[in-house]
Amino acid sequence: xxxLLQANVPNLGHIGDLVKVKSGYxxxxxxxxxxxxxxxxxxxxxxxxxxxxxxxxxxxxxxxxKELAATISALSLTIQKPVGEEDKIFGTVTTQELxxxxxxxxxxxxxxxxTILDDxxxxxxxxxxxxxxxxVVAQFNIWVVAxx
Numbered sequence: 001x002x003x004l005l006q007a008n009v010p011n012l013g014h015i016g017d018l019v020k021v022k023s024g025y026x027x028x029x030x031x032x033x034x035x036x037x038x039x040x041x042x043x044x045x046x047x048x049x050x051x052x053x054x055x056x057x058x059x060x061x062x063x064x065x066k067e068l069a070a071t072i073s074a075l076s077l078t079i080q081k082p083v084g085e086e087d088k089i090f091g092t093v094t095t096q097e098l099x100x101x102x103x104x105x106x107x108x109x110x111x112x113x114x115t116i117l118d119d120x121x122x123x124x125x126x127x128x129x130x131x132x133x134x135x136v137v138a139q140f141n142i143w144v145v146a147x148x
Contacts (some may be wrong), residue, residue: 001026002039004047009035016047021075065133068107072130072138076082077101083146098128122145 001023005013007028013019018039021030030036037043079097081089099111109130117127117139126142 003030003036004043005036005048007035016051033049062133062135064135067134068132069130069136069138072109072140075105075107076141076143077128078143078145080145080147081123083123084086085103085148088121089123089144093120093126095141096141116142 002018002020003026004132005017005019007144008014011094012021017037021036021126026036026038037041050129077098079093079101081091081093083089095111095114095116098116099109102109102114113131115131117129120126123144123146126144128142129137131137131148147148
């Protein structure tokens with residue numbers, strides 16, 4: 001029996017693959033779990049339509065992420081920290097503080113998407129990055145200044 005896979009099935013195939021399986025395996029395992037459908041013309045057209053929609057959504061998300069990356073790359077965040085002797089800061093700059101600074105700048109960025117590229121121990125300028133999409137990473141500057 002020929003079936004179209006609707007999900008990745010280990011040792012069988014990936015989404016959209018046309019595979020030949022025994023009819024009992026398809027009836028008792030694949031069909032009840034919505035892992036596959038019978039390979040007829042209607043289901044092939046439906047799968048092609050779903051693929052086109054997923055590809056269009058992926059392209060739209062990618063273009064939005066690229067636009068946001070351009071605005072974030074031009075952004076510099078300022079973090080105020082208490083400072084000791086020789087401009088050493090007390091504590092550390094966290095991704096939570098950077099996420100709050102992004103919110104203050106008008107961008108809603110989750111702290112788990114932010115990475116601090118340098119060890120921040122002194123007052124100065126450092127680099128950070130934000131992973132907006134699997135293909136898009138934006139870098140920005142972090143200004144660490146002494147708190148008055």
